[in-house]
Every structure is written in structure tokens, then in C-alpha cells.
Amino acid sequence: MHLIVSWDIEQSSRRAEEIDDAMKRGLDGYSWIQPLSGFYILEIGSALDWNLIQDRLLLIAQNFSGEVNFLMSPIYDAETDYFVYQIPDKNFYKMS
Numbered sequence: 001m002h003l004i005v006s007w008d009i010e011q012s013s014r015r016a017e018e019i020d021d022a023m024k025r026g027l028d029g030y031s032w033i034q035p036l037s038g039f040y041i042l043e044i045g046s047a048l049d050w051n052l053i054q055d056r057l058l059l060i061a062q063n064f065s066g067e068v069n070f071l072m073s074p075i076y077d078a079e080t081d082y083f084v085y086q087i088p089d090k091n092f093y094k095m096s
Helices: 016-025 047-063
Strands: 002-009 031-036 039-043 068-072
Touching: 002 016, 002 047, 016 047, 016 068, 047 068
Parallel strands: none
Antiparallel strands: 002 039, 002 068, 031 039
8 A cells, every 4th residue: 555745844944854754753652655745655564664654743733733734645555666757866765
């Protein structure tokens, strides 16, 4: 199973790097690819993982209220064989 998570950090935020790092820590324990900045495709085992990730990211976003927004897709059973125009060199894939 897979899901998509994406977030947007306010450009004026002085804590942008801190927020991004915190959001990434919210994905700890899951394998993911990052085809675009702030856009992640995660592999999960069950719907319980979706809820756990949502709870983690909500807590983080509430700690940085007004500085970060995020979205999560529904769970889907499909391969992560997506077309990506240019594969980024940095941080494309992580297994945690």
C-alpha cells in the first residue's frame, strides 16, 4: 500500500529548515521516494500506518502553527511507477 504526503512551508518562515526536518522525522520508519520538493510517496503496511503518520504530522504542524500546511492522499494499492520528468539527484529515495 502507498500514500502521498506533501507539505508547504511559508516562504517567510525563518524556521523553514527546522520545519522541513521535523516533517521528515514524521515519516520515520517508512520507505519513501521524493520525486519533487516537499512531495513524498510512502510505502505503508496498513490503514493504521496512515493514521499514525497523520497524527505525527498534525502534531508537528500544530507546533509550527501558520508556518506549514500538509496533505495526505487516501491509501492506494498500486506500484510507485510514476513518470518523473527529471529525477532529482538529492534525497530521492530513503529506506528507514
